[in-house]
Amino acid sequence: QKEVEQNSGPLSVPEGAIASLNCTYSDRVSQSFFWYRQYSGKSPELIMSIYSNGDKEDGRFTAQLNKASQYVSLLIRDSQPSDSATYLCASPGGGADGLTFGKGTHLIIQP
């Protein structure tokens, strides 16, 4: 059974600082990883996907993947209060590539 692990937090970061979110996974053959943001009571929204080792940047967000160490991370630069949410790491692992989600990290950006 594939597992995706995240620290549930809460992770508290001052406004304007860099928030660093981490995720580890158990299945070495995993090829793709996704970061979703979920506000309370809402469904997840896709932030980034990453498939290759290294960094991928999109605006204030940078995803990092290290397949040898089986971890993927998300950096949020210049954190804003609106970034306060739960961040979910996910990778295909369920039936027909349904996503296996981590439990999510609750991020709080302090004004």
Added chain:
Amino acid sequence: GAVVSQHPSWVICKSGTSVKIECRSLDFQATTMFWYRQFPKQSLMLMATSNEGSKATYEQGVEKDKFLINHASLTLSTLTVTSAHPEDSSFYICSARMVGGGDTQYFGPGTRLTVL
């Protein structure tokens, strides 16, 4: 682009009744749709994978006779919770994968089911 809708957004029903939830991809065709369930303070758990024109694939522990899935077209999948009970109260979320769009999934806004 890549908008997925769900209807209804919330529903309250009595124990023993059946509830149907619709999931539509509005601006793309989806060969595969997925149904997830999220209990309070927990993460999303995959319930089943729905492929257009074929039977759904259910995850271990999910009763296929209780959670009926129909994927009649490339833009519509439905989940029917039959004989709902209070323990079925949850946030049901569908996602869709675009034809030729790799394995990125786009999520609907979710349906909050409360069974009294």
